[in-house]
Amino acid sequence: MYQQYLLRTKKNRVVASGITFVLTFIVTAAIALVSMQNNNQKNIEREAHHLQNILDSFINDAHSATQHAAGLIGKVCDFTVEKELNMIPGRYMHIYSINIVNNKHISCSSLLANKHADVQHIISSGEKIWMSQAVSSPDIEVISFKTSLPQGDVFVASDIRYLLDVLRSSTSGRQLALEVSGKTLTAAGLSATPLSSPHFSGYTLYPANSSLYTLAWEQPQPGKAVNAMARSWISISFILAMSLIMASVVWLLATRRHSLYTQLANAIRLHQIHPHYQPLICAHTNIISGAEILARWNHEELGFVPPDVFIPVAERTALIIDLTESLLEQVVDDLQQGVIALAPGFNLNLNISYSHLADDAFDAFVDNWAPVFAALGVTLVFEITERENIDISEAMTRKITHIKTRGIKIALDDFGTGFSNLAFISNLRPDSIKIDRMFVRQISLDVATPLIDCVIDMAKRMNILTTAEGVEYDYQVEYLKANQIDCLQGYYFSKPLAFGDFATFLRHYAAR
Numbered sequence: 432m433y434q435q436y437l438l439r440t441k442k443n444r445v446v447a448s449g450i451t452f453v454l455t456f457i458v459t460a461a462i463a464l465v466s467m468q469n470n471n472q473k474n475i476e477r478e479a480h481h482l483q484n485i486l487d488s489f490i491n492d493a494h495s496a497t498q499h500a501a502g503l504i505g506k507v508c509d510f511t512v513e514k515e516l517n518m519i520p521g522r523y524m525h526i527y528s529i530n531i532v533n534n535k536h537i538s539c540s541s542l543l544a545n546k547h548a549d550v551q552h553i554i555s556s557g558e559k560i561w562m563s564q565a566v567s568s569p570d571i572e573v574i575s576f577k578t579s580l581p582q583g584d585v586f587v588a589s590d591i592r593y594l595l596d597v598l599r600s601s602t603s604g605r606q607l608a609l610e611v612s613g614k615t616l617t618a619a620g621l622s623a624t625p626l627s628s629p630h631f632s633g634y635t636l637y638p639a640n641s642s643l644y645t646l647a648w649e650q651p652q653p654g655k656a657v658n659a660m661a662r663s664w665i666s667i668s669f670i671l672a673m674s675l676i677m678a679s680v681v682w683l684l685a686t687r688r689h690s691l692y693t694q695l696a697n698a699i700r701l702h703q704i705h706p707h708y709q710p711l712i713c714a715h716t717n718i719i720s721g722a723e724i725l726a727r728w729n730h731e732e733l734g735f736v737p738p739d740v741f742i743p744v745a746e747r748t749a750l751i752i753d754l755t756e757s758l759l760e761q762v763v764d765d766l767q768q769g770v771i772a773l774a775p776g777f778n779l780n781l782n783i784s785y786s787h788l789a790d791d792a793f794d795a796f797v798d799n800w801a802p803v804f805a806a807l808g809v810t811l812v813f814e815i816t817e818r819e820n821i822d823i824s825e826a827m828t829r830k831i832t833h834i835k836t837r838g839i840k841i842a843l844d845d846f847g848t849g850f851s852n853l854a855f856i857s858n859l860r861p862d863s864i865k866i867d868r869m870f871v872r873q874i875s876l877d878v879a880t881p882l883i884d885c886v887i888d889m890a891k892r893m894n895i896l897t898t899a900e901g902v903e904y905d906y907q908v909e910y911l912k913a914n915q916i917d918c919l920q921g922y923y924f925s926k927p928l929a930f931g932d933f934a935t936f937l938r939h940y941a942a943r
């Protein structure tokens with residue numbers, strides 16, 4: 432069984448750690464992806480905002496340059512006028528040229544080469560702003576702003592290389608696009624494709640400050656974001672590290688549980704878990720009518736391990752069957768020493784877990800032990816705990832009947848705390864119910880505790896004996912006796928004792 436368990440737990444640990452790894456990977460990757468998208472969104476918004484500021488400053492500069500040139504319109508383009516015009520671009524960072532237009536020709540310009548150039552083709556459309564090649568230098572691209580004044584038209588051309596630099600230095604990994612009069616500037620350069628064309632279908636408009644231009648950015652595409660994340664070794668390392676840490680934690684926890692199992696299995700095999708005996712006092716006669724067997728494990732390194740810690744592990748791993756067998760073997764050894772003389776019918780209450788009761792071999796367990804205890808003159812009582820929800824199936828009813836036919840009694844343990852219900856009591860008819868110490872603790876000198884009274888009354892009507900657990904004070908004893916309890920158990924009489932101490936207790940109690 433142990434080898435099988437080892438194999439099973441190893442497989443379970445591998446599966447649990449694997450699932451944890453995959454789940455953590457998915458969750459962390461999703462979180463990283465979302466936060467990357469958010470960051471990108473913020474970055475692109477910042478970049479769009481930056482580009483907009485630059486454009487606005489281009490427009491403002493063009494306006495002020497135009498105002499500087501306004502006084503020169505209509506004047507003869509002589510050396511003095513040209514010199515004045517020539518000085519204007521020097522005052523603004525990006526202005527490439529400033530030109531005065533007369534009869535669709537440049538009559539005067541800050542760039543000598545522009546003078547007399549025919550600009551009909553670029554200004555006849557009536558646009559106030561446009562992007563094109565510079566008038567006299569086709570290798571330079573400019574964004575031009577035209578102002579029509581009563582004396583004539585002025586257009587200012589600004590170099591778009593700075594705008595291109597901004598577009599190309601995007602840290603969000605996404606494209607920004609600027610459309611001016613049907614032409615679009617992206618990091619790839621100037622094109623005659625407007626934003627409304629299908630080429631820019633994945634772009635979103637950025638709310639612009641001016642109607643002179645349109646800004647848009649490329650919508651994030653999940654595929655691109657995943658690719659970007661896959662390329663980022665920091666993200667991948669983080670996701671892998673988180674997944675590994677979580678998988679390791681699950682592995683360690685599972686190993687710890689497994690190691691408790693191993694320790695428990697060894698302790699049971701070596702009979703290091705001993706039975707302790709807690710006396711049960713008959714409330715009517717005050718004599719010791721029995722004892723509850725409670726498992727005690729004093730681990731050589733860990734010290735005292737409470738049953739609440741190891742019993743659940745034993746129950747989950749079927750070790751509970753070996754533990755119960757081991758305790759019974761030790762109890763029989765104790766009783767066979769002959770150091771105590773028990774009254775006939777002395778009850779020995781043994782905790783039976785539901786997982787044991789549900790085991791296929793439970794009938795055989797009953798058949799083995801019933802005659803052994805009958806021969807010792809002891810009545811075995813199986814305390815069935817309420818911790819687990821007992822399925823009152825036909826098979827279970829048959830098992831309970833089998834227990835009873837073999838002379839073993841049934842007690843319903845911890846009544847009132849867990850899953851016990853009236854259906855269990857009426858179907859299985861236990862010989863006794865043990866009222867949990869939680870209720871006994873509620874007994875006080877001056878406040879009534881109708882719940883206990885009701886339970887005792889109900890049990891009496893059904894001919895079921897009642898035992899109060901966890902009795903610690905004399906007033907509890909008095910109250911319970913006055914309310915017709917049948918049996919008392921608790922530190923008021925004695926804690927659970929090792930067999931030698933139990934034998935001494937019995938002697939002293941009898942001699943009182």
Ligand SMILES: Nc1nc2c(ncn2[C@@H]2O[C@@H]3COP(=O)(O)O[C@H]4[C@@H](O)[C@H](n5cnc6c(=O)[nH]c(N)nc65)O[C@@H]4COP(=O)(O)O[C@H]3[C@H]2O)c(=O)[nH]1
Binds near residue numbers: 724920923
């Ligand atoms: N505060 C207080 N406590 C009192 C008093 N009188 C008795 N007790 C404690 O109440 C518990 C009674 O056992 P239980 O209800 O069957 O509850 C048991 C039982 O369900 C389970 N258990 C213990 N030994 C075995 C065993 O051998 N097999 C199985 N299946 N379960 C066991 O572990 C539970 C806890 O056992 P223990 O720690 O030994 O705790 C015992 C006992 O030490 C009292 O006056 N005051």
